[in-house]
Amino acid sequence: MYLLKLIFRNAFRHKLRTALTILGIVIAVLAFGLLQTVVDAWYTGVNASSATRLITRNAISLIFPLPITYEDKIRHVPGVSTVSRSNWFGGIYIDKRNFFAQFATDAQPFFELYPEYHLAPDQMKAFVLDRKGCVVGRKLAQTYGWKLGDTIPLRGTIFPGNWEFVIRGIYEGAEAKTDESQFIFHWDYLNESIKKTSPRRANQVGIYLVGINDADRAAEISREIDAMFRNSLAETLTETEKAFALGFISMVEAIVAAIRIVSFVIIVIIMAVMANTMAMSARERTSEYATLKALGFGPVYVQTLIYGESLLIALSGGLLGIIATVPLVRGFGAVMVKLFPVFQFSPTTLAMQVGAVLVMGIVAAAVPAVRASRVRVAQGLRAIG
Amino acid sequence: MLAHEGPIVEIRGLSKAYQRGGQVVPVLTDINLDISAGDFIALMGPSGSGKSTLLNLIAGIDKPSGGSLRVGGLDIVALSETELADWRAGHVGFIFQFYNLLPVLTAFENVELPLLLTHLRARERREHVHAALSMVGLEDRISHYPSELSGGQQQRVAIARAIITDPTILVADEPTGDLDRVSAADVLGLLDQLNSELNKTIIMVTHDARAAEAAHRLVHLDKGVLLDGDGVGG
Numbered sequence: 343m344y345l346l347k348l349i350f351r352n353a354f355r356h357k358l359r360t361a362l363t364i365l366g367i368v369i370a371v372l373a374f375g376l377l378q379t380v381v382d383a384w385y386t387g388v389n390a391s392s393a394t395r396l397i398t399r400n401a402i403s404l405i406f407p408l409p410i411t412y413e414d415k416i417r418h419v420p421g422v423s424t425v426s427r428s429n430w431f432g433g434i435y436i437d438k439r440n441f442f443a444q445f446a447t448d449a450q451p452f453f454e455l456y457p458e459y460h461l462a463p464d465q466m467k468a469f470v471l472d473r474k475g476c477v478v479g480r481k482l483a484q485t486y487g488w489k490l491g492d493t494i495p496l497r498g499t500i501f502p503g504n505w506e507f508v509i510r511g512i513y514e515g516a517e518a519k520t521d522e523s524q525f526i527f528h529w530d531y532l533n534e535s536i537k538k539t540s541p542r543r544a545n546q547v548g549i550y551l552v553g554i555n556d557a558d559r560a561a562e563i564s565r566e567i568d569a570m571f572r573n574s575l576a577e578t579l580t581e582t583e584k585a586f587a588l589g590f591i592s593m594v595e596a597i598v599a600a601i602r603i604v605s606f607v608i609i610v611i612i613m614a615v616m617a618n619t620m621a622m623s624a625r626e627r628t629s630e631y632a633t634l635k636a637l638g639f640g641p642v643y644v645q646t647l648i649y650g651e652s653l654l655i656a657l658s659g660g661l662l663g664i665i666a667t668v669p670l671v672r673g674f675g676a677v678m679v680k681l682f683p684v685f686q687f688s689p690t691t692l693a694m695q696v697g698a699v700l701v702m703g704i705v706a707a708a709v710p711a712v713r714a715s716r717v718r719v720a721q722g723l724r725a726i727g
Numbered sequence: 728m729l730a731h732e733g734p735i736v737e738i739r740g741l742s743k744a745y746q747r748g749g750q751v752v753p754v755l756t757d758i759n760l761d762i763s764a765g766d767f768i769a770l771m772g773p774s775g776s777g778k779s780t781l782l783n784l785i786a787g788i789d790k791p792s793g794g795s796l797r798v799g800g801l802d803i804v805a806l807s808e809t810e811l812a813d814w815r816a817g818h819v820g821f822i823f824q825f826y827n828l829l830p831v832l833t834a835f836e837n838v839e840l841p842l843l844l845t846h847l848r849a850r851e852r853r854e855h856v857h858a859a860l861s862m863v864g865l866e867d868r869i870s871h872y873p874s875e876l877s878g879g880q881q882q883r884v885a886i887a888r889a890i891i892t893d894p895t896i897l898v899a900d901e902p903t904g905d906l907d908r909v910s911a912a913d914v915l916g917l918l919d920q921l922n923s924e925l926n927k928t929i930i931m932v933t934h935d936a937r938a939a940e941a942a943h944r945l946v947h948l949d950k951g952v953l954l955d956g957d958g959v960g961g
Contacts, residue, residue: 344836344843351831633827636788637888638816638844640809719788720780723823 345643349650352623353658360655363619367659367702368666370612371695375667376674377605378691383682384598387587390519390684393557395455397586398550398567401577407546408576410533415570416550421563424553426451427529429546433496433505435486441680442482444496444525446532447551449477455553458516459524465490465511473531475510479522483512485679494525501536501543523683552580609698616706620652624710631714632722641715648714652707653700660699664692733800734761735896735928736785741794743780743951754780755951758794762896767922767929769942777951778932779900785930786819786898787811799895816844820889820927822918824901826881828873828888834860835869838887845892859887863917879910886917890927897921899931903938915941 354360382389398416400406410427417425431444449470453461461469461477469475478488488494488509496505507527515522529547537544554563564580571578581589591598624631631644668687675685741758744751755777762768770778783789784796787803796804799818806814821827828837838859842852860866863883873881882902889897899918903911919941921927933939947954 344839347836348829348831355831629827630829633821633823633829634840635812636786636815636821637841638812640812720783723788723827 345646345650349647349654352627352647353651353654356623359619359622363616363655364659364662366612366615367656367699368663370608371660371663371699372666372670373608374605374698375664375687375691375695376670377601377608378694379667379671379674379685379687380682381598381602381605382688382691383685384591384594386519386521386682386684387590388584390458390517390521391583391587393560393582393584394554395583396552396554396560396564396567396580397583398552398578398580399548399586401568401579404549406576407548408550408578410545410547412571412576412578413547413550416552416567419563419566419570421554421556421559422552422567423555424451424454426455426551426553427547427549428452428551429529429532429548430500431496431498431525431527431532432500433498435494435496439680440486442485442523442525442683444527446529447526448529449526451553452526452551455551458520459513460516461511461513469510472508472510473528474506474508476507476525476527477511477513478509478526479524479683480512480514481522481679481683482525483509485523488512501532503535503539505535518686519684521683523679609702613702613705616652616656616702617709619655620648620706620710623651624648624714628714628717628722629724632717632719635717635719636723645711645715648711649704649707653703656699656703656706660695660702663699664695667691667695735764735766735799736760736762736930737795737797737800738785739795741781741784741796742792743777743784743789744792753951755784755791758953760946760953762928762930764928765922765926767919767941767943768931769939769945770930770932770948771934771939771945772948772954773934775950776948778948781948782898782900782930782932785896786821787815816841817892818895820892820894820897822882822885822889822897822899822902824904826873826878826885826905828881828884830873833870833872834865834876834884834887837873837884838891841888841892855891856887859891860884862890863887877910878906879913882906882910882914883917886914886921890921890925895928897927897929899929901933901935902931903933903935911935911938 398408400408413425413427416422426448429446431446433444434440435442449466453459453466465477469477476494483489490509490512492509494507494509496507498505513522533544552567554560560582567580568578634644635641671685671687675682678685738758738760741755742753743755744753758781770781772778780789784791785798787806791804795802801814803811803814829840832840835856838856839852842855847855857866860869863886865880865883865887868876868880873884876884902918903914906914915938918929918931922929931938931942939945
C-alpha cells in the first residue's frame with residue numbers, strides 16, 4: 343500500500359512532464375491500434391475464408407475465363423459438395439468513386455456455399471424469381487441508402503451497356519468480420535445479355551467456387567480438378583479460398599508490410615521517449631534512492647519504485663489510447679468503408695496494444711532501475727537532484 | 728540497543744583510499760578510535776579531511792580499504808551489502824545536512840518510513856510516529872509536506888525519522904550546515920536532549936565550532952589522520 347502510494351506520487355510529481363509523456367503514449371498507442379486495424383482490414387478476405395471452399399480459376403491468369411462446361415465436371419469430382427460460378431462485373435454506380443464489388447453468380451449454390459451471408463427466406467425467394475434481381479450487403483445498402491425494391495443502375499465497363507437491377511434482398515453477416523458490402527446478381531441475366539451483344543464472350547465463368555466435404559482433402563481435390571483440365575485450352579488452377587485471398591494481398595504486400603513496420607516503429611519511438619523520461623526522473627531522485635538504501639531498503643525496493651512508476655505512466659497512457667482507439671476506428675471505418683468493407687478493432691489488436699504498453703513500461707525502466715539499485719549510498723547521498 | 732560491553736564503536740587501523748585515474752588517493756590513514764555508549768562526539772576538520780568518510784564508514788554506507796570497525800561488538804566490515812542494509816535499518820539513525828526527506832511524503836510518512844522495515848502493525852507505527860514527532864515538537868505538522876516546512880522543521884522531522892527505530896547510534900553529517908543560527912540552536916538542543924535524556928550515542932560531523940560545543944568530545948581530523956593522536960580509550 344505504502345509502496346503504491348509512493349509510486350503514484352512519484353509518477354505525478356512533475357505533472358507537465360508526466361502529462362506530456364502520457365499524451366505521447368496515447369497518440370502512439372492510438373496510431374499503433376489504427377495501423378494494425380488497417381493491416382487487419384487488408385486480411386479480411388483471408389480471415390473470412392473457409393477451409394471447405396476452393397477456388398478454381400484459369401491457370402494463366404484471373405482475367406481469362408473458364409468455359410461453363412467445366413462446372414458439371416467439377417461437380418462430379420469425389421469430395422465436391424457444391425459448385426457455384428462467379429464473374430466480376432466491375433460496373434460503375436453513378437460515379438467511379440462509388441466503388442463496390444459486384445458479382446454475377448447463381449443464387450442457390452452461392453448462398454449454400456456462403457452460409458455466413460444471412461438472407462431472409464422470403465428475400466431469397468424474391469431474388470430467385472426475379473431475373474434482374476440482386477442482393478446487396480447491409481453496409482452497402484446503408485452507404486447508399488438503398489432499400490428493398492430500389493432499382494440500381496450500373497454502367498458496365500467489362501460488360502458494356504447500362505444495366506438495371508432491383509434489390510430483392512439485403513444480407514447480413516453472421517460475424518463482424520463478414521463482408522457486408524457485396525452486390526450479387528444472377529449470372530444467367532449477365533450471360534443472356536452477353537449472348538445478344540457479344541456472343542463469343544457468353545458461357546464463360548470468371549471463377550468456380552467449389553465446396554468440399556472434408557477440408558483435409560483440399561489439396562488432393564484441387565489436384566484432381568486441375569488434372570481433369572490439363573492440356574485443355576483453359577487449364578485450371580485450384581487453390582483454397584485462403585490462398586486465393588492471399589494472392590490478392592501479395593499484390594500490395596509491400597504496402598501492408600510498410601504499414602506494419604511503421605506501427606512498430608511508432609512504439610519504439612515512444613519507448614525511447616518514455617525511457618528518457620524515466621532516466622531523467624531516476625537521475626533527479628538519486629539522493630532519494632540513496633536515502634532509502636541508507637535507511638535499510640534494499641535494491642529491489644528501489645527497482646520496484648522505478649518499474650512501478652514506469653508501468654503506471656505507460657498503462658495510464660495505454661489505457662487512454664486503447665479507449666480512444668474504439669471511436670477512432672469506428673469513424674475511420676465509416677469514412678473508408680468503400681476501401682475497407684470490414685474495419686473492426688480486433689481482440690488481437692487490443693492484446694497487441696496492451697502488450698506494447700507493458701513492454702514499453704518495463705523496457706523504459708530497465709536501465710534507470712539497474713543504475714539506481716547499483717548506486718553506492720555514500721555517493722548517491724551527495725548527488726544533487 | 729546492542730548488548731555489548733566496552734566501546735560501542737571500536738576502530739582499529741582503519742584506512743580508506745580511492746582509485747583516481749590509476750592513482751591511489753588515501754582519504755583515511757590508520758584511524759584508531761573508540762566511542763563509548765552514550766557519547767556525543769563531534770568529528771571536526773577542514774574540507775577534505777576525511778571526517779564525512781569516517782562517518783560513512785561508521786554508519787555502514789561505505790566500505791573501508793583496510794582495518795577493522797566494530798559497532799556494538801559486530802564487525803561490520805565483514806557484512807555483505809544486504810546484511811549491512813539490515814543492520815543499518817535496526818542500528819543506525821541518519822541525520823543529513825540537507826535533511827534528505829522524501830518530498831512526496833508528509834512529515835508523518837517520512838518518519839514512518841524506517842518502520843516499514845519492522846514487523847510493527849499500522850496502529851503501532853502510528854503511535855511511534857506521533858511520539859517521535861511530539862518529541863521534536865512537530866506533532867501539529869504531521870500532514871505537512873517537506874516543502875511546507877522551514878529548514879529547521881525539516882531537520883527536526885529528519886531527527887524524528889532517525890530516532891524512530893531506537894537505533895544504537897545516531898550519525899549526523901553537518902546537521903546545522905544548512906540552517907540559520909536559531910534553527911541550528913534548536914537542532915543542537917534537540918540532539919543534546921536525545922543524548923542526555925535518552926542516552927543516545929551521537930556521532931556528528933561539523934566544521935562549525937558552535938555546533939561542536941554541543942558535543943561532549945571533539946575529534947579532529949586533517950588529511951585523513953586523527954590529530955588528537957590515538958582516539959582509543961575515549
